[in-house]
Amino acid sequence: MRRLRIGMIGAGSHANRVHYPSLASIEEAEIAAICDMNRERLHKTAEKYGVKSRYVDYREMLEKEELDAVYVIMPPHHLYDIVVDCLRDGFNVFIEKPPGITTNQTRSLAWFAERYGCRTMVGFNRRFIPLMRLVKAMVEEKGRINQCVSAFYKNLYPEEPPYYRGAVDVLTSDVIHAVDTLRWMGGGEVRRVCSSVRSLFTEYPNSFNALVEFDGGVVGFLMSNWAAGSRIHTFEMHSKNASAFVNPDDKAIIYMDNKPEPRVVSTFEAAGGSKEFYKYYGFYDENRHFIECILKDEEPETCFSDAVKTMELVDQIYRNSIT
Ligand SMILES: NC(=O)c1ccc[n+]([C@@H]2O[C@H](COP(=O)([O-])OP(=O)(O)OC[C@H]3O[C@@H](n4cnc5c(N)ncnc54)[C@H](O)[C@@H]3O)[C@@H](O)[C@H]2O)c1
Structure with missing residues (x-):
């Protein structure tokens, strides 16, 4: 080896x-x-x-x-x-x-x-969270995702601008996780963006909401607010006859075929029973992916040229704000 x-x-x-x-x-x-x-x-x-x-x-x-x-x-x-x-x-x-x-x-x-x-x-790393990958595959078995949600809330709005003493804005530095995951769930190129960028109780922007249309008519919602009650970071994926509500810190609830009883999968169960943060929150799998891609001489999923598209979506969210 x-x-x-x-x-x-x-x-x-x-x-x-x-x-x-x-x-x-x-x-x-x-x-x-x-x-x-x-x-x-x-x-x-x-x-x-x-x-x-x-x-x-x-x-x-x-x-x-x-x-x-x-x-x-x-x-x-x-x-x-x-x-x-x-x-x-x-x-x-x-x-x-x-x-x-x-x-x-x-x-x-x-x-x-x-x-x-x-x-x-x-x-x-959100793309590599074992629970996210499992749930995405389950939802996509029913058909292409047609609607998705990335929500990211925190209670973090100091007077001095974050991050790194204001060197990088909140959206680019941290909410970008939700933006990138939205792109991953949306599964195509971005067609149009309509957004709201606000500064809540601060002099710098700290709440970013957006409606994003992807190729094929997939609709994605970004919801974020850094003056919220606590850290809550959740996702939704919907396809024909399937709806998943995912909290990667805890569990996913997946409804299929109009049945009232959902399937519930814990984040630890999806990570092979591990309760180590670096394993169940996608870090181990992203590192594995990088190592395997080098060994196979393949381009990693989140290579720099793909990351350009996530940064472009960040720019579009700023550019297309209605507020
Ligand atoms: N994916 C996630 O969920 C997540 C979570 C937290 C942080 N991050 C990212 O991780 C990155 C690192 O953040 P951190 O808080 O661990 O930083 P840090 O400041 O704790 O660590 C950076 C280290 O790099 C060293 N360093 C800086 N410049 C150097 C140089 N020129 N040569 C050698 N060493 C140098 C510093 O001495 C320091 O030990 C950031 O990009 C942050 O956004 C990601």
Whole structure:
């Protein structure tokens, strides 16, 4: 069996919560080297995963290590130059969402990936949540999804603009998960968008609602509000004679053929019984997908050029606001 040698740039909180444990449990992957300019995080993470090759300068790591892929996991406004350096050196690259801070950055990254023949992936993990994939397949067995909903609510509206002290807006940084999942459920190119962008109790936009028409007449609804009661992140998928209501933190309720009793599937059951967050919330499966695509020389589902379309939909939501 071939094991891919992975270089990690970034040993911060999200990477430690989901990517290191995911990669450590994928047999075909080996965390071969770690780079973080924060020495404490570097050594703590490297000790935990038994990694000897440690760097504070990513260029040195790219030069010295034989790597099959590089993960660049850090705040989006720090990504761009590092990812371009990796791509120009011919490395396959995995990054977190958002894929840069503007559509132009994402488009340029996709250009470099194409030009230098690299496989790339953005961590839009909601698409890889085992419960979401299972339910989508069940609903699609009845026919094409004709209507879908992505809802994302939080209670997070500080006076100082988030995220990263206002470096990236709420929609691009976080609501983008719901936008990308809507595209995935809608299953086609975006035709038209009508939206409402509001600032609730803040001076920056924090509520984004949109009606999106996809090819084939599929209608998608985005509902989000960062001044809501709590974090609630749910989805709906409807096809002919099937309707699914999904809360990936908990369970899915699926109604079929006008029967009053739904089928109920828990998120842990869909993840093979695992209660590990990185497994039931899609991180393990997205990492697996990336590794498998490199081994098979295939384009990952959420490659940079696909991520451009999600960023374009973000732009359309801003552009087409009626409020
Ligand atoms: N998919 C999700 O649900 C989800 C959830 C949380 C965060 N994220 C994403 O994860 C990413 C990382 O967020 P985080 O909060 O873990 O960040 P973080 O700040 O905790 O970690 C980033 C790490 O990168 C290191 N770093 C920064 N620049 C570097 C450089 N030039 N060279 C070497 N090391 C460098 C920092 O020292 C830090 O340790 C963000 O893009 C965020 O949007 C995704």
